[in-house]
Amino acid sequence: MSDQKKTFVVTRFDPDKDDAPRQDTYEVPVEPQWKVLDALNYIKDEIDGTLSHRWSCRMAVCGSCGMMVNGVPSLTCKDPLSNYGDRVEVAPLANFPVVRDLVVELDGFMNKLESVKPWVLTAKQRAVEEGTYRQSPAELEQFRHFSMCINCMLCYSACPVVANEPEFLGPAAIALGHRYNLDSRDEGNRERNEIFRGEGTVFSCSYANECSEVCPKHVDPAAAVNQAKFGAVIDWATSFVVPRREKE
Amino acid sequence: MARAAHPEAMKPRTPGRTRTAPPLMPDEFPTRGRYLPYVLFDATGLVYMLVGLAALRVVWDLGSGPEAWGVVQEQLRHPLYVAFHGISLVSVIFVGVRFFRLFPKAQPPKIGPIAPPPEPVITAMLYATWIGVAGVMTVILAGGIF
Numbered sequence A: 001m002s003d004q005k006k007t008f009v010v011t012r013f014d015p016d017k018d019d020a021p022r023q024d025t026y027e028v029p030v031e032p033q034w035k036v037l038d039a040l041n042y043i044k045d046e047i048d049g050t051l052s053h054r055w056s057c058r059m060a061v062c063g064s065c066g067m068m069v070n071g072v073p074s075l076t077c078k079d080p081l082s083n084y085g086d087r088v089e090v091a092p093l094a095n096f097p098v099v100r101d102l103v104v105e106l107d108g109f110m111n112k113l114e115s116v117k118p119w120v121l122t123a124k125q126r127a128v129e130e131g132t133y134r135q136s137p138a139e140l141e142q143f144r145h146f147s148m149c150i151n152c153m154l155c156y157s158a159c160p161v162v163a164n165e166p167e168f169l170g171p172a173a174i175a176l177g178h179r180y181n182l183d184s185r186d187e188g189n190r191e192r193n194e195i196f197r198g199e200g201t202v203f204s205c206s207y208a209n210e211c212s213e214v215c216p217k218h219v220d221p222a223a224a225v226n227q228a229k230f231g232a233v234i235d236w237a238t239s240f241v242v243p244r245r246e247k248e
Numbered sequence B: 001m002a003r004a005a006h007p008e009a010m011k012p013r014t015p016g017r018t019r020t021a022p023p024l025m026p027d028e029f030p031t032r033g034r035y036l037p038y039v040l041f042d043a044t045g046l047v048y049m050l051v052g053l054a055a056l057r058v059v060w061d062l063g064s065g066p067e068a069w070g071v072v073q074e075q076l077r078h079p080l081y082v083a084f085h086g087i088s089l090v091s092v093i094f095v096g097v098r099f100f101r102l103f104p105k106a107q108p109p110k111i112g113p114i115a116p117p118p119e120p121v122i123t124a125m126l127y128a129t130w131i132g133v134a135g136v137m138t139v140i141l142a143g144g145i146f
Helices: A036-047 A107-115 A137-141 A144-148 A154-158 A160-164 A171-181 A189-196 A210-214 A221-241 B035-062 B066-076 B079-106 B119-141
Strands: A005-012 A022-029 A066-069 A072-075 A087-091 A098-100
Touching: A005 A036, A022 A036, A036 A087, A066 A154, A072 A154, A072 A210, A107 A171, A144 A171, A154 A171, A154 A210, A171 A189, A171 A221, A189 A221, A210 A221, A221 B079, B035 B066, B035 B079, B079 B119
Parallel strands: A005 A087
Antiparallel strands: A005 A022, A066 A072, A066 A087
16 A cells, blocks of 8 residues: 555535535545545545445446546546645535435436437337438437537536526536437437427526536537527527428 | 535435435636636626617717717716726627637537538638628728718
8 A cells, every 4th residue: 555645525414414514534545546436435445434425337437426526526437636636625516416425316417318308209110120220420420429428417517507597407418419419310309409499408508618628528518508509599490481391 | 615506406306215415516616717707708798788878878969969979979088988998898809709719619510401611710700700890890980981
């Protein structure tokens, strides 16, 4: 074990005992190659087994271990401890209700995600004998980077609109809805654009751009939200001059 | 984190099985990272509102006769008015530069069958239009045209 030690100030909250979150401090002997998550696991395994935090893949794929590290939303399995000084503050993701310690309530996000219908919508299900839905590399390229979202919710923690307007759909949900609007196999643009023109959706975004800044997968949700604005307006305007017709 | 976010931020439609602590937001808001430009960007709305009111007042005086027009022209030379217009100019440049930086990124991959031009081209078009319109306005106000 390394001689180097760092002080971890971790936000704790026990819904059975605490009225409000508090902070506990731990001295952790750290290795140079450690990520923030390694230190949290050390605390859990060696110092205080009551600490609750979410994690799974340890390779920035599952999106489970998002937390606030020194006030910035961060994927703790990807975030090297060497980025920080001797004192590291770890807190649950901002803008989310806290279930326990570093674990946040996800159902609000799931409700919002579901509302944008993030799946391929087709007017008529294709029969198996008709073959697969085909897509060219150029068509895939239209939306590929928006499909890289791992639902880690760092963007929700960074977004000042989410913090102040509870009805706002938020960056990841809009980015995923927009991703399906750009998918050549999808026929749900009109449905989603109607949702996007509603209250608390794309036009609530004032382009702080902080969501794209913290996104660990470089999805650029701010671009998606603002492209969705454009798409929703074009869809509304063309509805007056071009008769609606389904995709062939 | 110590600042309180909206108490219902990211609240689920149906209550969870355990009591939860209310959501918090980063202490650093609104000064960290891109928060500050975001807040300043929105705050420039106040400047534009005042510019609008000042413009209405000038138009009103213009319609009230040569004497009133002379008075308002004199007032516009007051240092406070000059400072206000300096702040307005800074606000317009700040918003313009920020908007021009973000606008190319907000383009859809395709507009109908046509793909938008590359980002540097869109940016160049925006700046060229801005400089062109500002140039024409300067020539008009200097008495070069009309």
